Amino acid sequence: xxxxxxxxxxxxQRIEDHEGSELPDLAAxxxxxxxxxxxxxxxxxxxxxxxxxxxxSIADGSGTVIDTVRMDTALPRSLLDRLAxxxx
Amino acid sequence: MVFNNRLLRALSxxxxxxxxxYFQWSELDRGRVLVSPDEPITRVWFPESGLSSIxxxxxxxxxxxxxxxxxxxxxxMPLLLDADRTPHRIFMQVAGAGYSIDxxxxxxxxxxxxxxxxxxxxxxxxxxxxxxxxALSNAIHPIEQRLARWLLMSHDRQDGDEIPLTHDFLALMxxxxxxxxxxxxxxxxxxxxxxxxxxxxxxxxxxGLIEFAGTSYGVPEAEYDRLIGPLR
Numbered sequence: 001x002x003x004x005x006x007x008x009x010x011x012x013q014r015i016e017d018h019e020g021s022e023l024p025d026l027a028a029x030x031x032x033x034x035x036x037x038x039x040x041x042x043x044x045x046x047x048x049x050x051x052x053x054x055x056x057s058i059a060d061g062s063g064t065v066i067d068t069v070r071m072d073t074a075l076p077r078s079l080l081d082r083l084a085x086x087x088x
Numbered sequence: 089m090v091f092n093n094r095l096l097r098a099l100s101x102x103x104x105x106x107x108x109x110y111f112q113w114s115e116l117d118r119g120r121v122l123v124s125p126d127e128p129i130t131r132v133w134f135p136e137s138g139l140s141s142i143x144x145x146x147x148x149x150x151x152x153x154x155x156x157x158x159x160x161x162x163x164x165m166p167l168l169l170d171a172d173r174t175p176h177r178i179f180m181q182v183a184g185a186g187y188s189i190d191x192x193x194x195x196x197x198x199x200x201x202x203x204x205x206x207x208x209x210x211x212x213x214x215x216x217x218x219x220x221x222x223a224l225s226n227a228i229h230p231i232e233q234r235l236a237r238w239l240l241m242s243h244d245r246q247d248g249d250e251i252p253l254t255h256d257f258l259a260l261m262x263x264x265x266x267x268x269x270x271x272x273x274x275x276x277x278x279x280x281x282x283x284x285x286x287x288x289x290x291x292x293x294x295x296g297l298i299e300f301a302g303t304s305y306g307v308p309e310a311e312y313d314r315l316i317g318p319l320r
Contacts, residue, residue, distance in 0.1 A: 017270050021255070
């Protein structure tokens, strides 16, 4: 299985994933990042703390970034619609 | 010869001599499966070093760690409780070595030796306390605190400050996605408690970790101390 590195961009710095994970394909790597995004949002709400993380950069075995998963893609549709309404 | 395994060490010299002839020494490589789900348990293991992970399975490919056992305990607990198998999967997540004894030899020995049986049953109680506090922690503690707790539990069961663990293993232990582990390690590193490099976590400030872990750490450890003896 190919190895993917999931680096974390928190607005001010990049938290490097030095180890990477063996995953079947890019879709599985995206799924891992999305799952982490959901866990971060959940923790932010449950523990009442703000989170700086903006996105995850997915790099392949050679270190090249091949995809990005933004934190907001993990938010429920209804919440995004509501926020869009507030900003209008 | 002094045992490193805390259970064997807690036995009287006479009880140690009862068990010793049955013991077989094995190196326990990382990943070695000691107990497979729903299969008869044929040997009980007393690790002298390394760490085994007890996994509750959800289906065939998902699971979460519900307990750990190293030199503090034994692997194959169901046999002490008159059960020959378990739905759990138990494997070595940190390589080590230890003694094992054939299931039938152990059964017979326990039938004939109340003092050995009682000590091992007290360990079952101590282990059971550990797993209930893992359940508590999974429910109420943020991931950074759970990670601190886990690192302390692992540190308790080894010599030295270097814990050879991959982030994939930590994700399994904590029941979270990989990047969540990266972030939690980064937080603990930022506080100066640990240093995380590839495949290796070094404990820098144990007291800091203990303070940070708060209520997530300490109760099962105190129970172990009361029931068996010093854990570290």
